[in-house]
Amino acid sequence: MTGLPLLSILIGIPLVAGVVCLFLNASGARWTALIATLLDFALSLYLWAQYNPDGPQWQFVEKAGPGGGVSWALGIDGIALLLIVLTAFLMPICIGASWRAIEKRVPEYMAYFLLMEALIMGSFAAQDLFLFYIFFEGGLIPMYFIIGIWGGAERIKASYKFFLYTLAGSVLMLIAMLYMAGTSGTTSIPALMAYDFPKSAQTFLFLAFLASFAVKLPMWPVHTWLPDAHVQAPTAGSVILAGVLLKLGGYGFIRFSLPMFPDGSAQFMPLIFVLSGIAVVYTSLVALVQRDMKKLVAYSSVAHMAFVTFGLFAMNRQGIEGAMLVMLGHGLVSGALFLCVGVVYDRLHTREIDRYGGLADNMPGYALLFMVFTMASVGLPGLSNFPGEFLASVGTYRASTWAAIVATTGIILGAAYMLWLYWRICFGTLRHADAAAMPDLNVREWWLLAPIALAVFWMGIYPESFMRPMRNDVGRLLVRMERVAPMGDSAPTPGKTAAHSDHGATH
């Protein structure tokens, strides 16, 4: 391991590049942003290569501080590592997706994207409670600008809704953090992960953190900001929102709620399951009736995120690992789907599903890639979402069979709305002349979508590369929650083990 503060550099590269962008012209800013994000991606791959899955829990640790209650403490475990790699992977793609689509105020736009990357990286790498909050909350500012300046017709309303919703959720978490720092006397996240808060306090702490992460993830019924934000945001904004920002909510559950308040988590597990169940069924049905492509994908995000909460709060290995894989897979697939929407939107400037049809004829390359991502979203084995959804469902089944029944309904409904979307857009006859005149993907768009397609196959065929780094960390999390994990109604009850021994006796 080198002595360089790699995580600081990871945060610093986009930050510096963002400032530089402000002083350049449009083309200079585009190239600076692309180079900076590619550098960051290369660095994240280097981190992945250097990360030792059997090593200590926290690697690449740094610590410095101004004192007074906050310190610049960074460090990552396997879970954070994977999300950092995902972020770094999607960022250059976002810059590429904005290459032609954004024409006004380009330097500013690139600066906000780079600032956002720095803040997201910081959130995943932070090891200090307040440092995490600063990064977590700071991410609102660039996204507010991206939606509000470069968004669609209703951009102002959507940007306010996004900002205030998320802020309202987060401030309660801040109060909980202040209480935690006061009670335990430390702001170090690793120390807090091993600290046992009194049971009565855990109830309130859990609810405060839930308020923040439930909005961010988002969970039903606080998801209503998401469709607005997605529909109004520019394509790259939607990609980063769905691909990474939502994952901050799931990451928050893994990093804070579960290990720090195991009793609170167990206490509220039924609530989470009910909310997730409603989310899966309700948002899937809502997605079915959407006429706007982006809105449909946005609602499907809410449904997929419900799998994450199902898996996490099943509190067993399959559930948690599955939830992580769903987050990674959904990050890739939903990002790619938004890009696919962006591709046709750039040509026809409408997201009405009815305005398209039969695109497989004139855009075969597009239809092929869109098919891959649709199938991945549906959860086809061999593609990225299958391992995650399968494991999350297994985990949920072990915790509660009823919940598993509801959760798997989501897979069926997911197939329904995604396949129907694909059918309406790519199959059938070319009804509209303007849609028929659209050219197929150009080289730039191939470069955006093909890498994601490769990653989607990789995750589907060999998920072990993604499970290996987090295996020990999930193990540590399970040790922490062993005491409170639900028994589940699918496990053999002590009185009925006879069937098994009978089987043995007949031999």
Added chain:
Amino acid sequence: MGRFAALLPELILSIGGTILMMVAAFTGRRGSAMVNWLAVLLLLGATAALIGAPSHAGPVFDGLVTEDLFASFGRALIYPASAVAIIAAHGWFERGTEHASEYAVLILFAAVGMGVMVSASSLVSLYVGLELQSLASYVLASYRRTDERSAEAGLKYFVLGALASGILLYGISLLYGFTGTMCFNGLAAAFGRGAASLGLLFGLVFVLAGLAFKASAVPFHMWTPDVYEGAPTPVTLFFGSAPKVAAVLLATRLCVEGLGPATDAWRQIVIFAALASVFLGAVAAYGQTNIKRLLAYSSINNVGFALIGLAAGGARGASSVLFYMAVYVVMTLGAFLCVLWMRDEEGRPVESIASLSGLAQTRPGFAAALAVFMFSLAGIPPLFGFWPKLVVFRAAIASGYVALAVAGILGTVIGAYYYLKIIKVMYMDEPAAPYRRVREPVQGLLILLAALFVSPLGYLLIGPLTTLTDGAAGSLF
């Protein structure tokens, strides 16, 4: 002589101020630039004189004033803020028919008054300092006497201020009548002798009401928006910064040193004032179209947060108040300096929020600075304005006032809306007629410094600033 050495900053300012008044009277408008810069020098000299042992001499003049770290910290905020108020007026009054040079002299006298306010440890010196500052402020508010709005602001400020002073004096007389002492220590001893009598409680309530008026805390805030709007912008900048610090710090010292044993009695008053200020400041700002009025509500809102720290009590609470005010002063000065630069084509000042429309495209640097101040006032990380809010909430939670902290922090969400509105106007709306460029390099430098201070770079200062505020708060206990 040792007693006078402790008062060196005040001596510099009052003697210098008197001389400058004479200079101003005899040179007229010709000497206004010189008087202004000399006044700035005097204020900086007085700030420098705070460093050193004599300024921490403890009680002097039989306990009329206490020169301790707390007083020094307050004056270290007040004097430079007053200097900025003088610099802000540069190029502002020359065009009118007003006399320019008295402005700096009035600010100097107000600064002396505020210096006495933060070091006062007796009800007499408290009142004298407060009135010195107030009288100078009344004149300053109506400084542009040919302008109806300014004259109205001055008159309104004077009438309401006189009423508040009356209430304060009545409270002081009650306290004196029931304890027989004016000293904070004597008051504390009297309150410490068992349950406070009804008369004492009445006195306490009246004194706090008078101070709440000066700090523009709800329900004594009514003058603030009108005076802020009517007064010339450099004067508004002054009102928003140094006198707020002085009033909040004075209240802190009185509550902790003088009324410490009666904490339970004043705490409920402070909690009410804090929450009412936070919520009223946040809600009432919604419909404002004038940026000075909006910033007036913002200052009410911010004083509410500082009072949450005071309500928390203890050294930690006092320290959080100091921290809050230190950052608040910089944010306010920066925001008002930006307002000062809002000029139309002919160079006339404009104050409507709508005129900021599309500023990010016509003047990106200016818009960025104002956006930084707005996000910071709203308390959104990663800007530095977040940290003082965190510090006061931490103090409140450490004292067990979790509900207070939760209510306060929900107030920040409500308040965030109108700060966002300004940013939306600047960044997301179509450009309006561009502002005329203001050629004031010193003011530009000050805006830049303030913006850098509240940017994430400010976090580097958390350590030293916390040490200072802890030390200053510690000197009260």
